[in-house]
Amino acid sequence: MEGYEGRTDFSFLPEGVIANILSLTTPLDACRSSAVSRAFHAAAQSDIVWDRFLPNDLDDFICRSKPGGLNFDPITCSKKEIFFSLCNSPLLIDDAKKSLSLDKQSGKKCIMLGARDLSIVWDDTSVYWTWESHPESRFGEVVVIVRGCWLEIRRKISSGMLSPTTTYATYIVFKMRERKYFGFHIDFVDAMVGIVGSEHSVKTVCLDSYMDDVIMFQHVSRAGSNHLPTNNMSRLEGPRGRHDGWFEIVLGEFDNKGGDDEVEIILKKVRCTFSKNSFVFQGIEIRPKINPE
Known part of the structure; x- marks a missing residue:
């Protein structure tokens, strides 16, 4: 699958494969890839991608938040929505004495x-x-x-x-x-x-x-x-x-x-x-x- 100038055209790959590739990059790269093609745009919205960018211990932080303190629904919201909610609205934890947020570029x-x-x-x-x-x-x-x-x-x-x-x-x-x-x-x-x-x-x-x-x-x-x-x-x-x-x-x-x-x-x-x-x-x-x- 060689495109012009010897570059590989990933748009012919299945959406799930593209999503897995994007999940190995960074949130910033995933957002930028949306402009590459329709296939990349669709893959970049996938829960496969954004679940990889969320902390592995997010459930523990959610348990440490105050009741009603979430700005997202962990069940109905997409992983991308949860990610950007944590970037833009810090989650108060430990009796609201600490907060957790995510860096938009790296997901750290x-x-x-x-x-x-x-x-x-x-x-x-x-x-x-x-x-x-x-x-x-x-x-x-x-x-x-x-x-x-x-x-x-x-x-x-x-x-x-x-x-x-x-x-x-x-x-x-x-x-x-x-x-x-x-x-x-x-x-x-x-x-x-x-x-x-x-x-x-x-x-x-x-x-x-x-x-x-x-x-x-x-x-x-x-x-x-x-x-x-x-x-x-x-x-x-x-x-x-x-x-x-x-x-x-x-x-x-x-x-x-x-x-x-x-x-x-x-x-x-x-x-x-x-x-x-x-x-x-x-x-x-x-x-x-x-x-x-």
Whole structure:
């Protein structure tokens, strides 16, 4: 079955065979193949294809979701509909303290840990932190710094919750109360991410949502303060806006090989120059690192 220029014409194959071939690719490739021919378009809608892209443990995640929390019917919806529902509408699990979603390009699992699912020093002390509902958060509550110098957030999760043989990046997801905040443009935060028992990636991040303010503050204050960092601000990574209106910054990366490993995430600043406030913390997201094409 040779076509022009010596290329194989797969359109003559039975639809089931084409579907099996597409199931060995990626969700992005399957969507692109729909434009090749009618045969490919039909095969690309097949449950054979999209069932392969869904997590093997999806039923377990569904059991961990709250009653009535599904945005799809597992029985009547097609596998493709379920896949894109999980891409576009994260599934809340474990008493709505975590969420599961899928990466559209790869189909890999993305896990977000809500603030209530994390260990946050002094989060039960209203002088320093307050718990609030937020209309733009996927979780029931966010936590807000009222006044505090000490920032320490920790969590360990099983690598089995994630997709194996995948490089993951970990992000903190947050907001500031507009520009009515203080402290984060002066004190930077240390982040550590890695598999327990192995070497962790370590980096320093700036949680100021408005990096122009950080650069300006350093420029006008360098001569009069010995508390400001000496590193080049142009090399310090700052937050970037998300499509959902929040900010995020990558804390670190790790290779998930699967098995019984635990992933440890630490965000810490215990020696601070100034008190901080108005930091609205939604959670920490762990999602696959996608290389640009």
